[in-house]
Amino acid sequence: MEFGLFQQQTTSLVMTNELRQAISLLQYSTVDLAAFIEEQALENPLIELKDRSDRVLSEHIRMMREERPEGEGTLDWSQSSPFDYLHVERLNLSDYLIQQARDLPLNKNEFEWLCYFIYSLRDDGYLSRSLHSLQADLGLTDQEAEKTLYHLQHLEPAGIGARSLQECLLLQLQRKKQRDPLAETIVEHYMELLAEKRWKMIADDLQISLADVQRVYDCIQHLDPRPGSQIGGEPTNYLVPDVTIDWVEGELTILLQDDYLPKITLNRQYQTLLTDGEGEAAQYAKEKYHQMQWLVKSIQQRQQTLLKVTEAILRKQRAFFEEKEGALQPLTLREVAEEIGVHESTVSRATTNKYAQTPRGLLELKSFFVSSISSRFGEKGPSSDSVKKLVRKLVEEENKAKPLSDQKIAHLLKDQYNVEASRRVIAKYRDELGIPSSTKRKRYG
Secondary structure (H helix, E strand, O other), rough: OOOOOOOOOOOOOOHHHHHHHHHHHHHHHHHHHHHHHHHHHHHHHEEEEOOOOHHHHHHHHHHHHOOOOOOOOOOOOOOOOOOHHOOOOOOOHHHHHHHOOOEEEEEEEHHHHHHHHHEEOOOOOOEEOOOOHHHHHHHOHHHHHHHHHHHHHOOOOOOOOOOOOOHHHHHHHOOOOOOOHHHHHHHOOOOHHOOOOHHHHHHHHHOHHHHHHHHHHHHHOOOOOOOOOOOOOOOOOOOOEEEEEEOOOOOEEEEHHHHHHHHHEEHHHHHHHHHHOOOOHHHHHHHHHHHHHHHHHHHHHHHHHHHHHHHHHHOOHHHHHHHOOOOOOOHHHHHHHHOOOOHHHHHHHHHHHEEEEEEEEEEEHHHHOOOEEEEOOOOEEHHHHHHHHHHHHHHOOOOOOOOOOHHHHHHHHHHHOOOOOOHHHHHHHHOOOOOHHHHHOOOOO
């Protein structure tokens, strides 16, 4: 090793700020891109935005009018009011319950005790602490604590103030207009056996049939294990499609949702400074003009890339849109990248957080890329999406008294559809579809 001056020629990739910006814009969703453009307009005085929200809003109202079922209500969608779009403040669980508590015939102390209990609830509606602990905090007698808990558990929604899942379900059963003594008995005394599917022991102990236990089990499935979660919470965030794939005059057509983006124009007040100005002010204006031009170019490039990627997806997955029960075909990022002549990472960025409004509903662009099941000879087999559809079909058609095991489903796929899949693959797909195991699917009546 020695110190010295040496000449060496190397090649390296240097990412300019403009290139970084172009890459970032590619992975922005339409909503994020619109927000980014607004930020750039605040930093760059040469950028003037023309809002297209009025046209977008009228188009949104038109779509809602078309999708509205006939005969549903008397609301006229053509009569829109600005008040329809005001932010609505959502009550949290505590405020919702305290509003009900104010209507109860309670004295001042009883109301304060009940409020303390309400503020001790978790977001899901369960008590976060034991009744004994709350009683000690307030210095209540056993009778006063039980009475306060009684008032809490009789507020809406049913199940509020429970100390366990068993008590939550029991409270909801006891509030039904038509009480079910058998269901209440099973939940109160046989909850663990019911959850473990040891129904034969329940039936023998209560001298009832397995069909009766099945009926109770089905009834419990309609109860809410987290009653507090339905109150308050974050408002619903609606997804905005980045592209639309729809039938136009008998042809599948792709339309980019540019209307959600504000239109970028040059602020005319600075035009003279660009052409005739001198000094630092003119230099500043030219720099900002260059940034505006690059922003417009980057947005156009993003739109073109997104359009090319969507067109390639449409060509590969055309059967999915043309057939009502069509399944997605095996497709990888590399296949799309090779077809449109870009790098695989470019396709990945172009499909990140992007959604397409299609005849089959609103779908994420990433969802069109599905893996395939390889055959024993390494050849590409059917897509995982098509195999999942077959698994669901077999489960729906099975004898519920003797449901199919994962191994049996694998055999049927091979015999009936010439699809080879291992038991572990079937179990994985079944879990992804939300289908319980064969022991939990078994029915007795």
